[in-house]
Amino acid sequence: MKLHVGSDITVRAATDCPIVAMLRPASGLAQWLSSETYAFDPWVPSTEYVDGYGNLCQRLTVPAGDMRLRVEATVETEAELAVAPDAPYTPVAKLPDSALQYLLPSRYCPSDTLESRAWEIVGNAAPGYGQVEAIRAWIQARIQYRHGSSDASTDAADTLDRRSGVCRDFAHVGMSLCRALVIPARMVVGYLHRLEPMDLHAWFEAFVGGRWYTFDATQTRPRGGRVVLAYGRDAADVAFISNYAPLETVAMHVWVEEAPPAAAMPPAPPRPTT
Amino acid sequence: MKLHVGSDITVRAATDCPIVAMLRPASGLAQWLSSETYAFDPWVPSTEYVDGYGNLCQRLTVPAGDMRLRVEATVETEAELAVAPDAPYTPVAKLPDSALQYLLPSRYCPSDTLESRAWEIVGNAAPGYGQVEAIRAWIQARIQYRHGSSDASTDAADTLDRRSGVCRDFAHVGMSLCRALVIPARMVVGYLHRLEPMDLHAWFEAFVGGRWYTFDATQTRPRGGRVVLAYGRDAADVAFISNYAPLETVAMHVWVEEAPPAAAMPPAPPRPTT
């Protein structure tokens, strides 16, 4: 399906504030970017680099005062999520090298402390996809989605104690429990069609049955219509804005709309005579 | 300066033809992509990857029949080229690791056979920028720009014999002579503002004085207003379309226009109450 997605963010800095933003979706295996715009007001010079996870990162300095960033994109993505209840556990020896880093604990995923908890939760679920789905369903049933119940320092162990959080906390718990079972799990941030209320979103992927599958503990059923902005080990890696001086978000508007299936291509220019 | 650039290309395949396209400019140190669209008609699935030089590469299969690819972008780039007549030769021991590959001969740059020729041409020019500029000026003076005088198999030695070629041949000669003097040189393809006649263009960069400088032997003076599509060792690496079955280009239209300096940002959405 084709989605129009966008974010219009106004930030306020008291003094020059260097930031790294991850607001430009990339084409790749999972999605195709057919159009985008990326604008600032006021204009400042910006550079872009690719981080160790393959994400596009924009570097710029927000000058003192208000600054608007507006990013829009039209992206072709899957309407339906791949679901594979029978996908077996992938033994460590069969994992691709690139998946190994997603077994390690990270800032918000202290998986090294959650092994017995994870085994309790998955019970007799089938090793692999079945276990990840058991984790996802457990989170959805047992942890309350509550805006404001967590902050930028809340990790998965905190959320398991408090039994409440937002999408990033749900993902952190899911990833931590997967890694505790030696299943690679990575965080994804991006857009989800028909998310209520609309906002930038976070979910996770787990590597079972020889590939990455998407899981989202905030949703009652598998839902496609996702546009990826960044992958990482947890929220520390994939903040949509990492700021290195005080910075306030004074407004943020996010949208996702279905785009007409046919490409709106202008008429072809006249054929050259050459 | 801000440029609107675009290409509208119609190709024709007799049977399914897999291609790799390099038509999406990337943001980086040299330019900032503020907007782009990338469309095909008919629509086919496509994936994108980053090659060993950091270029964005689009993989797709052109079905039998005609297909249009239309790519447009708005890019912030330098209006003036950096020029540094005094930039000295950078000794090999001081080159960054990433520049070393650009010393090697390549398909269209048999620099291993051109050492004495290169020394003849640069004469007493100052080692470094002075030598590269001497090479550039020599090519411009001695090689005739003539459309149709070369083909996809023409290398720099052929062009030195024939004394005619097009932009890619000029770049191949420039790079071959630089490498013969142990100066790293790489090919660049992209857009040039006010190129006459307008088309996709090719030029080269040489590493002297501790950084890359741009040289264009098709032009009488240093000109900025360039948008890069790809970097490589020569034309083999940076074809705007590499096709792996017969493919005919039946139409191609390229444009570069100056864009208004102010970002055309729509009004901000109403501030959320949260």
Add this chain to the structure above:
Amino acid sequence: MKLHVGSDITVRAATDCPIVAMLRPASGLAQWLSSETYAFDPWVPSTEYVDGYGNLCQRLTVPAGDMRLRVEATVETEAELAVAPDAPYTPVAKLPDSALQYLLPSRYCPSDTLESRAWEIVGNAAPGYGQVEAIRAWIQARIQYRHGSSDASTDAADTLDRRSGVCRDFAHVGMSLCRALVIPARMVVGYLHRLEPMDLHAWFEAFVGGRWYTFDATQTRPRGGRVVLAYGRDAADVAFISNYAPLETVAMHVWVEEAPPAAAMPPAPPRPTT
């Protein structure tokens, strides 16, 4: 100086245990590997890959029972550490892209929670090297080195509370405080000449004055004679063995000795007649 370093490790697995080891030093900018051996007993097939930080990682499966890994290397490294009390703070906007990831919090470095603590500790120290040295000296003075006072789940906040730890904890505290001041800091594991008692060691590097400098809070003065095994964001990234099933270390012997300066090269073979 030239060092002979080595580790002889015996591990015991109850069942097949997949591991990732980081025991092979790499040549690079900081050290030159002139000789090494890497042996297992029993022999099992192993593969090697390069992780996202550039470390060499060995993948193998330890079969049930005891297994010895023995790694030895002769490495040319700096006898004296670079020390630069006047190296200034490097503003974020001037950092190389590759250093930015070392500003982020990580599993054992919750720098997001330690900003006021860090400012207290550095007081009026000169921004840059001066601050990092103030942090290093504070750790050395205020945190007790005590074997067994921490475990694999201890993070820098725990160590700041308990006021005791081992080398990895000292490094975690140092890095966390640096990152809280927006100074990139990365963990290093490897060998240190004349460490007492001899063991594999951990320290950290901070990016100030435009480059990485080494800091070691376990030592009373700057000491060279270091051989690097791996770099990472914290101990999660650079475990010398990451095991994915139960694994016991039943013996471990580590050595570092100064090697004779002259290469012990055997006589040259007779000149061929060709």
Add this chain to the structure above:
Amino acid sequence: MKLHVGSDITVRAATDCPIVAMLRPASGLAQWLSSETYAFDPWVPSTEYVDGYGNLCQRLTVPAGDMRLRVEATVETEAELAVAPDAPYTPVAKLPDSALQYLLPSRYCPSDTLESRAWEIVGNAAPGYGQVEAIRAWIQARIQYRHGSSDASTDAADTLDRRSGVCRDFAHVGMSLCRALVIPARMVVGYLHRLEPMDLHAWFEAFVGGRWYTFDATQTRPRGGRVVLAYGRDAADVAFISNYAPLETVAMHVWVEEAPPAAAMPPAPPRPTT
């Protein structure tokens, strides 16, 4: 099988000569490095980096006079080559991204000019492995191995004309004909057990049936016992020494011997009491 391999090379420079050497084998999927030494006489500082193909590259400056480089390694490698006469052609759309670069022409492989020649040679051979083997057998039958019949500027088209060459020329012809048939082919340099006369060797790999297979047109039957030093598009990428000032090889001795299968591990150190 386990092989001891080594090279002892003496080079002579009239003035300081910067070089890039590719003499250190790396562990990877195809081989495991259990021991190595890398020595120079006289000693000079050297650094190492990983190039775009994953090869280890040593940078150093040979001072005026004679210099010996001696590299030895013990490597576990396959005794038998994988042979798969039925492996089918892999369509371009199914190739991994990383294989695409090996379809392009390169300095010594002007595959763009050899398409009709390639089809003539393969005749009715089965698409895929069968075609590559037909190419390999044709080269072995029709091109004479003759030392001194080619030089550093000889490309595959030259060799097809002259009908003689050495191992690198055989590989260049093999790769050029494969690429002309849209089969990815890459050059390999390294050691071959029982090569007669013993020397550093070159061969090629082709991507068919979903993986890389080894082909060696200098040999009458598929032979294992290979140790890889470097991969690349052709000899320009994988010179064992690339020199950037005049450099003469005054002696070169290469050896490959079968090593005893059992690891010669010294007795374990006494168990520590901790």
